[in-house]
Amino acid sequence: MTTPTKHKKLIAWVDEITQLTKPEKVEWCDGSQAEYDKMIKIMLDEKLATPLKRPNCYLFRSDPSDVARVENRTYIASKNKEDAGPTNNWIDPNELKKTMTGLYDGCMEGRTMYVIPFSMGPIGSNIAKIGVEITDSPYVVSNMHLMTRVGTKVLEVLGDSGEFIPCLHSVGKPLQAGEKDNGKWPCAPLDKKYISHFPEERTIWSYGSGYGGNALLGKKCLALRIASVAARDEGWLAEHMLILSITNPQGKKKYVAAAFPSACGKTNLAMLIPTIPGWKVETVGDDIAWMKFGQDGRLYAINPEAGFFGVAPGTSLDSNYNAMKSIEKNSIFTNVALTEDKDVWWEGIGYKAPGKLIDWLGNEWEEGKSDKPAAHPNARFTAPASQCPAVAPEWEDPKGVPIDAILFGGRRPSTIPLVHQARDWNHGVFIGSIVGSEITAAALDLQAGTIRRDPFAMLPFCGYNMGDYFQHWINIGKKEGAKLPKIFFVNWFRKKDGKFIWPGYGENSRVLKWVFEQADGTGKFQDTAIGLMPTVDAIDRPEGVSEADMKDILSVDKEGWLKEIDDIRKNHYPKFGNKLPKELSVALDVLENRLKG
Ligand code: GTP
Ligand code: SPV
Ligand code: MN
Numbered sequence: 001m002t003t004p005t006k007h008k009k010l011i012a013w014v015d016e017i018t019q020l021t022k023p024e025k026v027e028w029c030d031g032s033q034a035e036y037d038k039m040i041k042i043m044l045d046e047k048l049a050t051p052l053k054r055p056n057c058y059l060f061r062s063d064p065s066d067v068a069r070v071e072n073r074t075y076i077a078s079k080n081k082e083d084a085g086p087t088n089n090w091i092d093p094n095e096l097k098k099t100m101t102g103l104y105d106g107c108m109e110g111r112t113m114y115v116i117p118f119s120m121g122p123i124g125s126n127i128a129k130i131g132v133e134i135t136d137s138p139y140v141v142s143n144m145h146l147m148t149r150v151g152t153k154v155l156e157v158l159g160d161s162g163e164f165i166p167c168l169h170s171v172g173k174p175l176q177a178g179e180k181d182n183g184k185w186p187c188a189p190l191d192k193k194y195i196s197h198f199p200e201e202r203t204i205w206s207y208g209s210g211y212g213g214n215a216l217l218g219k220k221c222l223a224l225r226i227a228s229v230a231a232r233d234e235g236w237l238a239e240h241m242l243i244l245s246i247t248n249p250q251g252k253k254k255y256v257a258a259a260f261p262s263a264c265g266k267t268n269l270a271m272l273i274p275t276i277p278g279w280k281v282e283t284v285g286d287d288i289a290w291m292k293f294g295q296d297g298r299l300y301a302i303n304p305e306a307g308f309f310g311v312a313p314g315t316s317l318d319s320n321y322n323a324m325k326s327i328e329k330n331s332i333f334t335n336v337a338l339t340e341d342k343d344v345w346w347e348g349i350g351y352k353a354p355g356k357l358i359d360w361l362g363n364e365w366e367e368g369k370s371d372k373p374a375a376h377p378n379a380r381f382t383a384p385a386s387q388c389p390a391v392a393p394e395w396e397d398p399k400g401v402p403i404d405a406i407l408f409g410g411r412r413p414s415t416i417p418l419v420h421q422a423r424d425w426n427h428g429v430f431i432g433s434i435v436g437s438e439i440t441a442a443a444l445d446l447q448a449g450t451i452r453r454d455p456f457a458m459l460p461f462c463g464y465n466m467g468d469y470f471q472h473w474i475n476i477g478k479k480e481g482a483k484l485p486k487i488f489f490v491n492w493f494r495k496k497d498g499k500f501i502w503p504g505y506g507e508n509s510r511v512l513k514w515v516f517e518q519a520d521g522t523g524k525f526q527d528t529a530i531g532l533m534p535t536v537d538a539i540d541r542p543e544g545v546s547e548a549d550m551k552d553i554l555s556v557d558k559e560g561w562l563k564e565i566d567d568i569r570k571n572h573y574p575k576f577g578n579k580l581p582k583e584l585s586v587a588l589d590v591l592e593n594r595l596k597g
Contacts (some may be wrong), residue, residue: 016565023113031151047183085465109177124226125398172208175554225463242270249278258407262442271322274509282392300400316350335375346375377441410437415560425477428487430587529594
């Protein structure tokens with residue numbers, strides 16, 4: 001195969017990696033349908049893919065050691081440990097490179113090495129960034145086709161000397177002569193997996209995992225960890241946020257970005273169908289937002305991705321109609337269950353398992369006969385964003401969309417009310433900095449269910465010192481002429497007797513309506529100790545929520561908040577030492593005084 005580029009640095013890098021990893025052959029990806037079909041054919045032949053009855057859809061079952069991100073194997077290898085900060089795993093970059101070079105040596109033997117030129121953001125847009133992922137996984141190639149913009153056009157934009165972010169990936173399972181995968185998902189054992197970032201060099205090295213954010217390097221690795229470093233240096237924001245547009249019955253439109261930790265409802269909110277008449281929500285992005293100041297001083301957001309890598313369990317026509325429609329064709333399913341007639345099934349799909357299933361581990365499974373779920377809790381679908389019926393017509397606009405409101409949230413069974421609003425930008429940064437959530441199945445190495453602080457939903461995704469990141473957010477608010485979005489804190493996950501009080505999903509539109517009105521200056525609100533809150537009549541009560549419960553989730557739980565403050569003071573803020581912006585410790589004092597006063 002001839003090399004489709006004259007880019008010297010790129011060619012030299014590909015040569016260097018070829019010599020190190022020793023693949024059987026090298027292929028440059030062009031992003032074509034034929035290429036996609038070829039990847040699928042390879043995986044069908046290797047019994048890694050199962051064809052489904054949905055047109056052009058395939059099921060994959062990964063290895064049980066490779067079902068989610070692995071936070072304790074994810075590294076920010078900056079030159080100085082302090083630059084990685086208290087919340088990231090750090091290894092000296094030279095030491096890490098030495099270890100990983102040892103692992104990469106010969107790691108692609110018996111496999112094809114694919115070179116994937118991809119663009120995060122519309123190709124050629126001045127907001128977009130180009131990456132090149134080298135991988136030995138056809139699963140990664142096909143997923144990158146759906147999640148990013150891949151191919152020849154990217155090389156054209158890159159030209160002979162354009163800038164690109166090198167993303168090196170291997171599943172870490174070389175093949176002996178004659179050996180085949182033969183149905184076994186290739187990956188390395190847990191203690192050999194490394195998801196490494198070299199922020200000064202803007203380089204990513206991933207080894208040993210083929211799953212999701214560990215392997216599709218444009219997503220969390222490039223668009224968040226590396227991009228957050230670029231954003232700090234260049235005065236913009238790279239965030240773990242969905243982007244949606246909301247239009248009121250009079251046709252007035254606003255844009256909302258929202259940061260919730262993994263598996264806490266971004267995809268669902270981005271695709272929501274309002275239960276309140278006359279309102280419309282459209283999807284710009286479901287996971288990542290890059291926001292830059294426009295000439296007019298407003299923050300404009302683009303979705304750097306081209307597809308959804310969404311949580312399958314809990315997705316049904318009732319909970320997320322638009323996601324269900326997005327995955328009717330041309331989609332990849334990973335670790336869901338298989339029905340006898342070759343369709344997918346998962347817990348919370350909205351109907352009972354039709355007969356015997358094959359579970360995500362490849363075993364027979366029958367409803368009621370097993371105490372284990374048929375689909376892995378972090379089972380995912382990959383689908384092109386263009387297939388979403390609610391996708392906003394402007395979702396690929398290179399200018400981005402002007403953000404009116406930013407929401408922070410997480411899974412909090414108590415204390416945090418349904419919604420409250422920051423009084424100003426710094427108070428909003430404070431709110432972002434104290435986000436906490438019950439841990440979900442989106443990370444393999446963490447105990448699901450326990451609450452941890454996940455500031456800005458960026459704990460696993462910030463490529464530098466989180467204290468500096470807080471300061472960066474404060475600095476954004478100081479930009480001259482900035483017309484900043486309003487900031488809110490939402491919580492759909494309050495519980496009573498083990499059950500969610502708030503029905504969530506489409507009913508969250510009631511909260512979005514108040515957010516819209518507040519951004520518009522027409523909302524009804526009251527000032528409270530924790531911030532601005534809707535008056536009792538400002539948000540309509542949905543069916544199934546009692547008046548008392550509604551009051552409960554819309555009031556300030558003073559005792560709960562005092563405990564919260566105590567925890568922030570003792571366990572959260574001290575981690576950041578002298579990097580903690582004084583604005584945040586002041587905001588904490590103000591909150592305490594207001595609650596006690
Ligand atoms: P990542 O892709 O990991 O970043 O996740 P996400 O933030 O996009 O989460 P997603 O929308 O996929 O939702 C994760 C889980 O939360 C699914 O099982 C949903 O059904 C559930 N969920 C989403 N929104 C709500 C809600 O409003 N209320 C309740 N109770 N559950 C919700
Ligand atoms: C997340 O965990 O926040 C995800 C899934 O969006 S992954 O791409 O695997 O990181
Ligand atoms: Mn995510």
